[in-house]
Amino acid sequence: MRILVTGGAGYIGSHTCVELMQNKHEVIIVDNLVNSKESAVERIAAITGKAPLFYKADATDDQAMDLIFSTHKPDGVIHFAGLKAVGESVAVPLAYYRNNLLSTMVITDNCLRHGVNRFVFSSSATVYGDNQVPFLETMELLPRTNPYGETKAMCERILTDVAKVNPEFSVTLLRYFNPVGAHTSGLIGEAPQGIPNNLMPYITQVAKGIRKELRVFGNDYPTSDGTGVRDYIHVVDLAEGHALAIEKAEPGVEVYNLGTGKGTSVLELVKAFEEANDLQIPYSIVERRPGDIAECYADASKAKEKLGWVAKRGIVEMCQDAWRFEKSYEARA
């Protein structure tokens, strides 16, 4: 298939492009590089031995998208492009609603105009809100605590409504849990700008000496050791889930959790990282982070049953691969 990947220079998008190209699909990347670098495209080429087509363009730009759709006539789209920093979304909500909603509407509209029937959307476990674990696709979604999460829930609604009146259109909503790790080549991975918000990149920066110590946000949650529990998933497993989702797409709407189904606490992750990489991560316990929930992990049985997808890589590989990428990432001290 010929697949248009918006946000394909980003963290999850770049790993998915590698997976798609290794599965013999043709890839066209659209990315405005607001949170990534063009070098990611070169690195995808270095891993796969073939350069993907790349457009530096904005997915909210209808004219530019129309030209790309009419030139390349893709068979399907994976829409990763979006802004994703939770704290920033509270500070500048309009920028988040505008970018995430408008890009989704423009890309969807182009799909309908150009007869592209496969649409895979990057959603998030954040849409469940503070629900009962494990999270199941059929659960009623509870309110989110930030505009970022709202944009994901709203895009899911928009796509579902569009699919209702376009019976040929296939929408796959992928709700990711906590993507971590990197490609084993060490060439692509997660390279956040500034101080990382998420746990794994913070740990790797402490390991590298960029940050002094990890701050553990609360140890009084009702969990095994009091720290927050999450379902960490290796980004390459996630990429494999995308390839299967677009290959197996059927008309209508399907929702899949992409997680391992296993919860890991903050302190368990720290210990696993130390053991996997034979180093120490200094940390201190501080106040809870506002908006955090105690536990978040998937019931991942639907993806197994219907897509034949399971996460194969464990916590040790996630920690080793994240550290390999951090060590080789040249742009930081």
Ligand code: NAD
């Ligand atoms: P990322 O920031 O690395 O990748 C997103 C890419 O989209 C970037 O390369 C950015 O430059 C690009 N982009 C943003 N707005 C654009 C626009 N208007 N036009 C063109 N390109 C644009 O983030 P990621 O972690 O790879 O996330 C990819 C998607 O998955 C996002 O939609 C994110 O919300 C979603 N998601 C991520 C996580 C996570 O923990 N990483 C979890 C759940 C969902």
Ligand code: UD1
């Ligand atoms: C965060 C986002 C969520 C998004 C997800 C993507 C918030 C409130 N939620 O989720 O919307 O979909 O990232 O992966 O930001 N922790 C520390 N110290 C740190 C960083 C994190 O103790 O420096 C803890 C957190 O309290 C949490 C766990 O580590 O218990 C994981 O945090 P994080 O990586 O930020 O992910 P989420 O909170 O799950």
